[in-house]
Amino acid sequence: MALMSINSAVDSGFLEALRAIAGGRVSLSIAVREQHGRDEGHHETCPPDVVVFAESTEDVSAIVTLCAAHNVPVIPFGTGTSLEGHVAALKGGVCIDVMRMNEVLEVNAQDLDVRVQPGVTRKQLNEYLRGTGLFFPIDPGADASIGGMTATRASGTNAVRYGTMRENVLSLTVVMADGRIIRTSRRARKSAAGYDLTRLFVGSEGTLGVITEITLKLYGVPEAMSAAVCSFETLEGAVTTVIETIQNGVPVARIELLDDVQMDAVNRYSNLEYPVQPTLFFEFHGSAAGVVEQTETVKTLADENGGGSFEWATHEEDRSRLWQARHDAYYACLALRPGAKGMPTDVCVPISRLAECILETKKDVEETGLLAPIVGHVGDGNFHLCIVFDPDDAEESARVHALNERMVHRAIAMDGTCTGEHGVGCGKQDFLIAEHGDAVSVMRMVKTALDPQNIMNPGKVLPGN
Numbered sequence: 001m002a003l004m005s006i007n008s009a010v011d012s013g014f015l016e017a018l019r020a021i022a023g024g025r026v027s028l029s030i031a032v033r034e035q036h037g038r039d040e041g042h043h044e045t046c047p048p049d050v051v052v053f054a055e056s057t058e059d060v061s062a063i064v065t066l067c068a069a070h071n072v073p074v075i076p077f078g079t080g081t082s083l084e085g086h087v088a089a090l091k092g093g094v095c096i097d098v099m100r101m102n103e104v105l106e107v108n109a110q111d112l113d114v115r116v117q118p119g120v121t122r123k124q125l126n127e128y129l130r131g132t133g134l135f136f137p138i139d140p141g142a143d144a145s146i147g148g149m150t151a152t153r154a155s156g157t158n159a160v161r162y163g164t165m166r167e168n169v170l171s172l173t174v175v176m177a178d179g180r181i182i183r184t185s186r187r188a189r190k191s192a193a194g195y196d197l198t199r200l201f202v203g204s205e206g207t208l209g210v211i212t213e214i215t216l217k218l219y220g221v222p223e224a225m226s227a228a229v230c231s232f233e234t235l236e237g238a239v240t241t242v243i244e245t246i247q248n249g250v251p252v253a254r255i256e257l258l259d260d261v262q263m264d265a266v267n268r269y270s271n272l273e274y275p276v277q278p279t280l281f282f283e284f285h286g287s288a289a290g291v292v293e294q295t296e297t298v299k300t301l302a303d304e305n306g307g308g309s310f311e312w313a314t315h316e317e318d319r320s321r322l323w324q325a326r327h328d329a330y331y332a333c334l335a336l337r338p339g340a341k342g343m344p345t346d347v348c349v350p351i352s353r354l355a356e357c358i359l360e361t362k363k364d365v366e367e368t369g370l371l372a373p374i375v376g377h378v379g380d381g382n383f384h385l386c387i388v389f390d391p392d393d394a395e396e397s398a399r400v401h402a403l404n405e406r407m408v409h410r411a412i413a414m415d416g417t418c419t420g421e422h423g424v425g426c427g428k429q430d431f432l433i434a435e436h437g438d439a440v441s442v443m444r445m446v447k448t449a450l451d452p453q454n455i456m457n458p459g460k461v462l463p464g465n
Contacts, residue, residue, distance in 0.1 A: 010049040025053040036095040043085035048095035057212040065179030076206040078145030084425030090459035118147020134218040137162040141327040152423040153203030160379030161253045173213035177451040206457035222285035227313040235278040237306035239355040254283040255379035262373035269332035270325035333386040347411035348382040348420030382420035
């Protein structure tokens with residue numbers, strides 16, 4: 001099959017050298033390349049020139065060294081579940097698929113940590129840990145790879161209690177833009193030695209290097225877990241309950257907000273029968289007595305804000321069904337308008353501004369006449385719109401992008417961020433300067449220092465990259 005080249009440096013000599021490294025793990029298939037040029041978002045497919053399936057850190061190092069010598073772009077790829085065009089090969093080049101690097105390398109139960117390769121998925125990791133009394137709590141919804149979650153600084157439904165990937169990565173092995181292999185830290189829970197390179201690479205979206213090993217924090221499986229659903233008369237009442245829960249110091253594990261439109265979609269898609277009203281999904285972790293205490297406090301707060309009765313899911317299968325329905329919210333939105341596309345977008349604001357931001361956004365959605373359900377991990381101020389639209393309708397597309405832009409600038413004006421967890425990719429670059437100002441120039445200096453040829457996932461994160 002002839003190569004449909006985008007980057008002129010990817011020639012027959014380069015391919016011959018790449019095959020010398022990876023043999024039959026090099027693919028020029030159009031179908032394989034297209035699969036690796038898109039994610040779950042609405043951005044256009046932009047395939048790489050070639051896909052190579054890596055099997056070790058040394059593999060990745062050899063591939064990147066070759067790419068650096070030929071000035072060929074490198075795009076890391078995991079499960080492809082990102083949302084902001086992170087894996088699009090905007091300048092062609094080589095996509096390094098790390099999903100064959102899927103081994104759990106070391107579990108240190110006494111130290112509560114684990115070392116994994118980047119292709120290990122979160123579900124695979126927790127299945128491996130079953131029986132140890134430990135688990136890894138970060139849950140972005142999709143069964144994403146740990147490498148991808150690290151690269152995008154993912155979080156998800158449990159972040160209100162357990163934090164994001166930023167707080168849960170202890171150390172990384174990274175292949176740099178010149179092929180060097182570095183380890184960013186040791187396993188100690190704290191260190192004052194040198195620059196914090198681990199935090200630098202967490203959230204770098206493949207623009208500074210390729211992550212090939214990750215050491216993560218683990219947690220003990222709670223003695224008791226209980227989930228509940230509570231519907232509210234108003235969206236304001238639901239959001240106020242969230243704010244008061246956090247301000248009262250209740251160590252709730254998850255608080256998810258779904259507006260009335262999202263609840264209608266979830267009910268239809270997942271065969272549930274909850275009221276079509278603004279709704280909170282809760283999960284409580286702790287001792288049996290502690291869970292009871294948490295739930296009583298939250299029930300009181302909900303009652304004061306127009307909440308109905310709590311519907312409980314205490315058995316594991318019931319909790320799994322509830323949270324699977326939440327994780328399927330994106331697909332439930334798309335099912336409301338078959339054949340349409342979805343633009344999932346997110347922002348995050350200080351918890352004190354959450355009600356204001358959500359209510360203004362809800363009003364904005366209603367005034368535009370767009371289909372855009374609201375859902376969010378609101379315990380840490382993060383919420384999402386899934387705007388369902390026809391991308392071939394220029395007028396509707398313009399309204400969609402204008403709504404997204406207003407939502408982002410509204411959050412930034414409230415001292416929030418343009419993205420709480422989706423990342424920047426190529427989809428939110430235009431908002432980075434509005435959020436960070438002159439700090440973007442410092443980010444650019446770091447990028448230039450570590451990747452002077454700009455071969456590491458070019459066109460992502462930094463405007464004009």
